[in-house]
Amino acid sequence: MEGSLNSMALLANYILVPGLAYGSQLALGALGVTMIYAVLNFSNFSHGEIMSFGAMITILVTYWFQGLGISVYPLPTALIALPVGIGGAILLCLLLDKLVFSFYRQQRSNSVTYLIVSIGVMFVIGGITRFIIGPDDRNFNDGERFILKARAFKEMTGLSEGVAIKSSQAITVASAFIVVAAVFWFLSRTRTGKSMRAYSNNPDLALLSGIDPNRVVIIAWVITAGLAAVSGTLYGLDKSYKPLVFLHLVLPIFAAAIVGGVGSPLGAIVGGFVIAFSELFITFAYKKMAAYLLGDGVLGDGLLQLLSTDYKFAVSFIILVIVLLIKPTGIFSGKSI
Amino acid sequence: MNFLFGKYCQTQLGLKRLPNLLRNLILAGIMACLLAIVGISQSWNLAFSLLNMCLISAIMALGVNIQWGYAGLFNAGVMGFAALGGLAAVLISVDPVRAAWAAGGQGLLFGLVIGVFTTCSAIFAWRRLSNSGSKRYWITILLLVVGFATMRFFTDPATLAIEAVDAARSGYLGGLGMPIMFSWIIGGLLAACVAWIIGKISLGLRSDYLAIATLGISEIIIYFLKFEDWLTRGVKNVNGLPRPVPYEIDLQNEAWFQQVTSTLDVSVVDASSLLVKACYTGIFLAVLLAVIWFSETALRAPWGRMMRAIRDNETAATAMGKNVQKQHLQVFVLGSAVIGIAGAMLVTLDGQFTPTSYQPLRFTFLIWVMVIIGGSGNNWGAVLGGFVIWFFWIEAEPVGLWLITFLTSGMEPTSWLRLHLIENAAHTRLITMGMVLLLTLRFAPRGLIPETKR
Numbered sequence: 015m016e017g018s019l020n021s022m023a024l025l026a027n028y029i030l031v032p033g034l035a036y037g038s039q040l041a042l043g044a045l046g047v048t049m050i051y052a053v054l055n056f057s058n059f060s061h062g063e064i065m066s067f068g069a070m071i072t073i074l075v076t077y078w079f080q081g082l083g084i085s086v087y088p089l090p091t092a093l094i095a096l097p098v099g100i101g102g103a104i105l106l107c108l109l110l111d112k113l114v115f116s117f118y119r120q121q122r123s124n125s126v127t128y129l130i131v132s133i134g135v136m137f138v139i140g141g142i143t144r145f146i147i148g149p150d151d152r153n154f155n156d157g158e159r160f161i162l163k164a165r166a167f168k169e170m171t172g173l174s175e176g177v178a179i180k181s182s183q184a185i186t187v188a189s190a191f192i193v194v195a196a197v198f199w200f201l202s203r204t205r206t207g208k209s210m211r212a213y214s215n216n217p218d219l220a221l222l223s224g225i226d227p228n229r230v231v232i233i234a235w236v237i238t239a240g241l242a243a244v245s246g247t248l249y250g251l252d253k254s255y256k257p258l259v260f261l262h263l264v265l266p267i268f269a270a271a272i273v274g275g276v277g278s279p280l281g282a283i284v285g286g287f288v289i290a291f292s293e294l295f296i297t298f299a300y301k302k303m304a305a306y307l308l309g310d311g312v313l314g315d316g317l318l319q320l321l322s323t324d325y326k327f328a329v330s331f332i333i334l335v336i337v338l339l340i341k342p343t344g345i346f347s348g349k350s351i
Numbered sequence: 352m353n354f355l356f357g358k359y360c361q362t363q364l365g366l367k368r369l370p371n372l373l374r375n376l377i378l379a380g381i382m383a384c385l386l387a388i389v390g391i392s393q394s395w396n397l398a399f400s401l402l403n404m405c406l407i408s409a410i411m412a413l414g415v416n417i418q419w420g421y422a423g424l425f426n427a428g429v430m431g432f433a434a435l436g437g438l439a440a441v442l443i444s445v446d447p448v449r450a451a452w453a454a455g456g457q458g459l460l461f462g463l464v465i466g467v468f469t470t471c472s473a474i475f476a477w478r479r480l481s482n483s484g485s486k487r488y489w490i491t492i493l494l495l496v497v498g499f500a501t502m503r504f505f506t507d508p509a510t511l512a513i514e515a516v517d518a519a520r521s522g523y524l525g526g527l528g529m530p531i532m533f534s535w536i537i538g539g540l541l542a543a544c545v546a547w548i549i550g551k552i553s554l555g556l557r558s559d560y561l562a563i564a565t566l567g568i569s570e571i572i573i574y575f576l577k578f579e580d581w582l583t584r585g586v587k588n589v590n591g592l593p594r595p596v597p598y599e600i601d602l603q604n605e606a607w608f609q610q611v612t613s614t615l616d617v618s619v620v621d622a623s624s625l626l627v628k629a630c631y632t633g634i635f636l637a638v639l640l641a642v643i644w645f646s647e648t649a650l651r652a653p654w655g656r657m658m659r660a661i662r663d664n665e666t667a668a669t670a671m672g673k674n675v676q677k678q679h680l681q682v683f684v685l686g687s688a689v690i691g692i693a694g695a696m697l698v699t700l701d702g703q704f705t706p707t708s709y710q711p712l713r714f715t716f717l718i719w720v721m722v723i724i725g726g727s728g729n730n731w732g733a734v735l736g737g738f739v740i741w742f743f744w745i746e747a748e749p750v751g752l753w754l755i756t757f758l759t760s761g762m763e764p765t766s767w768l769r770l771h772l773i774e775n776a777a778h779t780r781l782i783t784m785g786m787v788l789l790l791t792l793r794f795a796p797r798g799l800i801p802e803t804k805r
Contacts (some may be wrong), residue, residue: 081377
């Protein structure tokens, strides 16, 4: 009995808690990617850099607040700086749309042209972000580190395995939940949200029904930018902020969006968690768990790991490739290929 | 009269063609001048190393151009193929580590056989069970998991044994000890083989999915090279690869070289490194010309016409009886092979293989910028793009620094803003590249040297 409880604690500590947090970050990112895909019909490679930009503004405002002595301890200051970050990201996206993307919309360019344009945008925003904040690692989490410490958990339950919950993880999951709920409420209950879905489904018909395409596009950018700023900041709070990371984060985010079904908001959420949990499940070393459940050394002294931790990021790409092969429309059959 | 009229027509035609040729020559001339300016104002050594990298970039851009310009395939996995070429350079040129082979070679080979067998049986099962519902998935997954677990049972101890052999200096299997130039061909072949597999998997996808899939696969390749120490030494890098050209130190000790430098009154050290770089330039130029010759000939041939037809209208080409998927696979493999060759050349030039240096920004997206700026569909455009973009990628750093120092010279020398701007000046090159790409796409979407209508 105690063995199985211990192994449950082990799983909770190394897979459930980090998986929920990382999954929420991916889900928020994928939701943004999917939103742009649904409305503007292209894969936005610059999404990672928009996340980075939003997080950067939040960090700068956080530093400013810290200088002024404003704080909401035990919560990190970044939470009250986040609205400014969101505002900055929204401004950036609207500017981008006005200066760059609207031209190609008028031209009715194909999706590959958009893709290449978004790569150019990625270069520019990435450069601006690095130019302003520099390429270094930044830790801006000044709140309480832990909600539940491993030792406290051990004392509480008397188990030999501890479960630790970092406050950043709890904040991530909670704010992701709130943001996702808000977006879904918006899409399904408000008139504007419904008009967005209609536009995504059939732009010509939506135009005929009196929906203003420009308005839909602007709202899509606003939501995407907001999601990007939130997910970028949460990722930075949980791990640490480094501009270089976001280029690599784009791929798991795309993987999440495609696995769930590009263009389907629900799919993006599910995809995010699928990617996050499979990364952790596949690279987790089950040695200790087997020892708890079956006794020491029954299954030999290997680590009992499906893939070494080195390949953690590769897992998401492998899943992406498999999904593209078997079911390119994703779990929730988004827009078909 | 007729004769005169004919001649008039010819000159007219000639004149019509002339502006194109003239413009291309002017563009090439500007590029040469830029390199010469670097040579005079900074150093000729730098100019030649820039030129060498420009040549390699041009070959990579040609590879991408074959895929994108000829066939409209968006390959975002350039980095992976370049790295595979680099791997070939290591595997061909380095001397074999006999102790490592003795320690784990057998187990590894045995594991490899099991791995191949597993993959084949999984594919076989997948094909045979095409109409048996969910059983298909379970049996394939079971086969794969059991097969790879058995494989790891043999390979894990073998790789550990190999990595333990003199870990500080080797710790990997080594190569075949053959001349490194040979690896360029092998690099191309290796990239082609992998491209065939990737193409088989992902070429049926829509264009932007293809981009994402290839980007993901190239990341997987890099992860493999980074963490499979037994093959590549991983993050420990492989240094001191043999060279196809003489070493500077040997040149400096040659009597004839000392004589020549003393008559020319130049320093022996500078002259030797310049000569080595010039040798590389010669070899690279030969490869570039060969690749251009092949691709231009192919583009003029019926094959090229067919490719353009497929690119411009797949449905029509299919209706004409062309096997679009087969041709896409072919052109994908060809382009990747060219990128692989360039990757092997790059590692040869560097003399070392560093898996961590492969970044998508530098090896995938930058090459794409070269092709777009140069003019997709035009081989000369791709070459020019390779030169121009690599030149600005390197020179944007000193120029940006100079510009910022100049612009902020009015500020206090110790003002934090000025220091910050100067410290981060290097990142202006990302902004510059992005702006150049965006402006080209907007105002000259056909690039510097547009595709010629045939």
